[in-house]
Amino acid sequence: MFTGIVEEIGTVRSLRRGAHSAVLEIACSTVLSDAHVGDSICTNGVCLTVTDFGRGSFKADVMHETLDRSGLGSLAPGSRVNLERAMAANGRFGGHIVSGHIDGTGTISSIKRDDNAVWFTIATTPDVLRYIVEKGSIAIDGISLTVARVSQKDFAVSTIPHTNAITTLGDRKTGDTVNLETDIIGRYVDKLMRLGAPDAQEPAPAPAGITAALLAANGF
Structure with a gap:
């Protein structure tokens, strides 16, 4: 989970492509101060998992799905990217809830x-x-x-x-x-308003908005 408050700008050191995936290496400093393998780092809005890191950079695997849905695939050596570590539980919530799963x-x-x-x-x-x-x-x-x-x-x-x-x-x-x-x-609210039509593109007709009976029937 992130807040959308960018900590530093990193620079793409390399983007090594496979058949349907890629390995991204990013040069940075601030977000490495307490880095561990398995940590999440928001990179231009995309949540990536640190697979390796050293002095001055970290690496992350980028899946086929991520390349298809985001602009990460258009990055090249020298590209600058926004970086943010996962939100600390004892930190200030300066922005809003950002999952790192782009739409x-x-x-x-x-x-x-x-x-x-x-x-x-x-x-x-x-x-x-x-x-x-x-x-x-x-x-x-x-x-x-x-x-x-x-x-x-x-x-x-x-x-x-x-x-x-x-x-x-x-x-x-x-x-x-x-x-x-x-x-x-907003996405969760929209999903809840489609009760009875989980695959529909438009919300199912609601009887009279949100009622006590509707909330109770859905576990609230």
Whole structure:
């Protein structure tokens, strides 16, 4: 579990591809201070497991599924990535709940300056947009941000200079692909509202909203 507060920017040292998978090596420092094999490190919003580490870098296996669903496959030696260690139980919860299991990708369609802020507009698919709400939280490449505007085809966030300076957002250009993870709470609520139609794309008709009887019948 992560919070979307990036700890440092790492640099891809190598991406060794197999038939349907890859081994990623990332040069970094801060996230290695207490690293162990088996630890989780959020890399551009994707939860990866440390398989090996040494002085100045760690390695992680990237599955076929992860390559298909994220932008990790487009990384190359020299690419910069956002890194965050798993949330400590005694730490401050600075962002929002980030699982590191992305919902899909988006494409930056516009970058505009607004005094000291920068507006990023990101186009994505309807199945991702359905969980994005104005003033809600979104993780973009593992960065916890607040949604400022959302439409039927895209959404926008406004970032401060500090965020652009300490994350890879400052490197991004129009047309770049970013990893997206919506608020997990919204996804659970949506699932619960589909009771009686687990495979349906639209919620099943509800009798009269959420009632005491409905909650009791489902273990609450």
